[in-house]
Amino acid sequence: MLVLVTEDELRPEEAIAAVASPRAGAVNLFLGVVRDHNKERAVRYLVYDAYPEMAEKVMREIVTEACARFALLDCAVLHRTGPLQIGETSLLIAVSSGHRAESFEGGHWLVNEIKKRVPVWKKEVWANGEEWVEGPESLGLQQAPASMR
């Protein structure tokens, strides 16, 4: 398992190498990248903040859960923080499994859970202002009992 919150550039080959296994028939790689707009508004760049120690701990919990639920062989989850330019990778996930179906399903589930539970925040910077993204999609966790988070 590789889990990391870092200000450095994320390198896909590092994640792929981390999940390599002779038993793997599939490796699924996901890159979350910075796009130049959100809800019709032009975005200049993003700034990510994190609670790094807790983010890595929650990521480890999610990875452990994913490995059990989807019979995955290994997972790598890396999140970048600080200012990120358009096209740069903010989230990098690699998943290895015996067969392709589990790697797709497990990878998809991992992205969703990471966005829901990991203490990381993004700020959009526009030409004429900026705002932390704290939309309704992040509020699911607020409604869950503490034991379910």
Added chain:
Amino acid sequence: MTVTVRLFASVADAAGCRRLDLPLTEGETVAQVRARLLERYPQLGRFVPVLLYALDEEYVADTAVVPDGATLALIPPVSGG
């Protein structure tokens, strides 16, 4: 006894700081520490309806008792990815 409070993102911007130590009384809950924090930073009041709390990197309810030396994090709605 003390508790270290950590603030992030919009909450840190509003407070103008990311970390502070508060004195702690035996048996105080997260909600009680939050009330004292709001005396010092009343501008954080608007975040309370959407905040989650973590004690030593574990999500807790605001009824949890804060141990001496703990780190209490105020967690606004997350938006990573």
